[in-house]
Amino acid sequence: MTVLDARALNRATLARQHLLKRSNEPVAQAVAQLCGLQAQEPQEPFTGLWSRLSDFKPAQLDDALIGRAVVRTHLMRRTVHLVAADDAVAWRARHDAMLRQRVLGTYRQELAGIDLDELAAAGRSVMADEQPRTMTELVQAVEDRWPGPPRRVLGELLVAALIPMAQLPPRGLWQQTAGVRNLPLSTWLGRDIDPLPAAGSHPDDGDPVGRQLLRRYLAAFGPAAGADLRAWCGLAGLPAAVKAAREELVVFRDERGRQLFDLPDAPRPHPETPAPVRFLPAFDNAILGYHDRSRIIDAPHLGLSVAGHRTVLVDGRVSATWTVRDQQLRISPLRALTAPEREAVHTEAQEVTAFLDSGIADIRLDPATPN
Known part of the structure; x- marks a missing residue:
């Protein structure tokens, strides 16, 4: 069974979340x-x-x-x-x-x-x-x-x-x-909420709504484990949907040995595909959409993902936080950035400043914050 490392999973997530292009x-x-x-x-x-x-x-x-x-x-x-x-x-x-x-x-x-x-x-x-x-x-x-x-x-x-x-x-x-x-x-x-099918009415289809959720989730977040799906939606009882769809999916393993499911034709870019700098909002699902978030954020910074910090992706990973206060966009790196990375972060900061259009007069890129 093919093993996908964290970088391969990262690029798959970025591609499906429109953060690669x-x-x-x-x-x-x-x-x-x-x-x-x-x-x-x-x-x-x-x-x-x-x-x-x-x-x-x-x-x-x-x-x-x-x-x-x-x-x-x-x-x-x-x-x-x-x-x-x-x-x-x-x-x-x-x-x-x-x-x-x-x-x-x-x-x-x-x-x-x-x-x-x-x-x-x-x-x-x-x-x-x-x-x-x-x-x-x-x-x-x-x-x-x-x-x-x-x-x-x-x-x-x-x-x-x-x-x-x-x-x-x-x-x-x-x-x-x-x-x-x-x-x-x-x-x-102007529409009624779709009802759940009656119990036993779809004996060959398992949980049809759960099965659709699984496929949609994998299209946006895969490859992923069943625990990731549950962490995203909060629903129990989805193993039946995974089992029902099993023959339609491809299976990988991550470096920890977890079984990961995916849609056969979903994008899985080469791990060395360049990833541009991206400024993410608070509570972005590219981070929160998983139980195991190691594909995109390092363990020491996991708390940022649930505390409402806006983050910056550098080479596809959470590498800084950003705030807007007192007419200043301030970027606080979580690791030492190379000179080209700092330049790329500053360039994207100028773009997001123009987008926000909120009187930002200054961009400050701090030195790296120790873990």
Whole structure:
């Protein structure tokens, strides 16, 4: 069985994430190909798409959000993602149990004794008038019947788990600050959420939604292990989907001996393919989309990937962090950069500064920070 080292896996990830070469895809198509972008920080997807798409303009994402081609919703890992509308419709029911379990796992004591189906029905009844509401407004409409839990807990349960919701624009539009206003996904998109198939109705197809998720995940992140797939989406029960699709996949091993699955025709560039400098936003899925992130980030820096630091890829790996503060774009290397690498980082910094268009007057590239 072919063994793929970390560099080979790195180049495969970069190719599929459009970080090896920028793509000419339209925004909605790119969001779908990437299986969505993590978006709890509303402005971060703009930098993520700018680093991946040629001639990307913020208005293109604004238009896709306003035009309902893409949508902001709680999905993978109970995190707000920017996803294609079709994917929100197709995937939401498959994530329903996970979303409930994660909220209950966080607030089990506060929510003890609450009938979730009854609460969900009450929330849907309130939202039936098709008027966007904040989480607070929704909770105020039902809290007389459930006065026990704190408002925040009841709101998270309703909005992030029980009712498939879209976060409406202007939330998530370019350089706009707006609170969260919610509307049921089915109302916003004018389509019902695809139901899960009845148990046993597809005996030869295993888990068809899970199987589609697997193939889409591998197209965006492969080659990858089953644990990576679960880390990305947060779903249990996917081994059946992997087993059902096994004959359609190719299998590799990594240097640790883990079994990795992939689509036969997916790109796996030569490990020595040059990788350009790329500026990534906070919580970028190129890093967070795996259980084993060693293909793109070194162990001493793993905490950066979950702490909201923006990162810089040099030769395909996380090699610096970056911030914008007081009209300065500041880059803090995590290792010593060669003179050509520093030049390439500075050149890309000038490009991202022009894109951000936020009055940045200075670029500072610090010396390397010791591990």
